[in-house]
Amino acid sequence: MSARPFSKISAPFNGLLAAIGLVAVAVLTTPDITGRARLGLQLLLVAIWGIYLLQLVETLVLRRAKGPQDSTPAVAIDFLAVLVPLAGFLFASTRDQELFCAIWLLKPLRNSAFFRLIGRVISSEARNLIGVTSVFGLVLFAAALAGYLIERDVQPDKFGSIPQAMWWAVVTLSTTGYGDEIPQSFAGRVLAGLVMMCGIGIFALWAGLLATGFYAEIRRQDFVRNWQLVAAVPLFENLGSSALVEIVRALRPRLVPAGAVICRKGEAGDQMYFIVEGRVCVATPNPIELGPGSFFGEMALISGEPRSATVSAATEVSLLSLHAEDFQMLSISNPDIADIIRRTALERRGATPKA
Template sequence: MPAMLVSKISAPLNALLAITGLMAVAALTTPDITAPVRFALEMLLAGIWAVYGLQLIGTIILRQMNGVHDAIPAIIIDVLAVLLPLLAFLAISRRDQSLYCAIWLLKPLRQSSFFRMMGKVISNETRNLIGVTSVFGILLFAASLAAYLIERDVQPDRFGSIPQAMWWAVATLSTTGYGDEIPQSLAGRILGGLVMMSGIGVFALWAGILATGFYEEVRRQDFVRNWQMVAAVPLFQKLSPAALIEVVRSLRPRTVPAGAVICRKGDRGDQMYFIVEGSVVVALPSPVRIDSGSFFGEMALITGEPRSATVTAATEVSLLSLYSVDFQILSGSSPEIAEIIRKTALERRQAVPDA
């Protein structure tokens, strides 16, 4: 079914269609455009709309077949991308019909995780954001009231009422300063300076809350991902949750492409590696392949000696690295793991030199 195939179009193709459509919308606003060119651009928009319509139908069918009920924002975007231009075609004058295709601005974001992250950040920081917004509202009204009292007799046409003064207060609080409304009196200018400084503080609070929220959300997602990677290593699967948390905090995830050198012979050994997925090759007289679930590089970490062999990624490999400082901390919190690592290192050293 064509709709099923179109529903799987990639994000880059979605973005390309959206950009093409928006360029056509912009071109249609040109006053001296010829009739043939206008017709061609309108047909282009109709073709893009048809593709988006098939994509919406296919997505709905796939969701029903697979029983998927997530990605609601993506479905909303798909519906708006089809429905809004259609309603404009049916109810709006021809001059402005194409402008409603600007909703396609959202199409490149339909598969982005930004919406979910933004929603979580706003949900987590709702109380703080509402608090700062309340402060902004109070400052806005107070500044409008003060400007009205100070400037109403000097500039009755611009500050003759509180609603009129609010435009100046908004422009000043946001430090935009259009200059269309300027206090003339000394008291009014002093008020303007205070309002500007207050606005800087309010917007700094908004930015700080959102930045902190994004940082915490990214750190939370990184912790969950690292937890899943650590739990996949057999050595850590018998640990208690508290001990596993300490391990997650100590290990650093790293992905290495196939053929890349992970550590070289003679290098300073300040960390060891746990293989979550993939495999590596230790360049010994008889090369040794180490697969997922094992670890390497522990000898140089424990003894402090330089690396005794070069280790290369045989495939793309997901690693968890443990630095010497963190190893000492881990030894205190999880001595059984440290003992296993030391025992394995001793056995490997007795057998063949390791990295």
């Protein structure tokens, strides 16, 4: 078996190496660690750094041979993982050299789709986020200014200037409430209450914008994936864009592992299935296999009869399911497809029974 290239180290292994290195960094900050244990941990950090160096070198070689292929963030993280600890070893004091290895926190993120998703959400909601952040800054300065004016004579040591009062404004606006700076006057406490309520509203706006952005981005990804699945079904390949949009909204993707039962004979059925990838086995007296582009379970939608056969996944199979209520809507908007499904169901009913 060939060795796995360093440039293709999996995300879990990158995470494991980073976790081991960060635990070693944390242990090295304890004052009572012995000299031998300290040396062992430092050698462990050097070994991890060496693995990351090899990963960087091989990634650069492959990048030069095959082109960038949108790997810039991964290469940047690989560079930081190697160069920052090296800079710490060369220029930092002996006591702080290991702390530069904390940059390895970024290593598990080099191939993370989740953080790319965050980037797209922030990019799409950038204008609104900047607007809310501007409001936060205005409220923060206004709260610090008001706190300074109200409390500067009562607590000159804590509210003696606007920069000093700004710490209180940050703590209050975020509703953290450390209690190290508390208004003493009645007007100051009224101000604190108002600032807290403003903070709740601003953070709710931030959370709402991000939640909306995540929802829209995930829906977009799901729509694109479902579109690709639907377009792969021969029954739908000649449809126009508007018809495909309606079908994409009606069909729901499902992945079934090999050997799993999809539907059982005699049970009530409320959905039919289209096969995108893989094969299914229909348990009739003469078992039948259906492959990509086929569909089954349509009798349950058309006649309401119980399942007439058990269908299981012969291989891992990617399906699109159509529920009864969605089938009725599809029959109205796309009668041609509904007629094909009904005609196929009647042909199967007159021949070999199926689910």
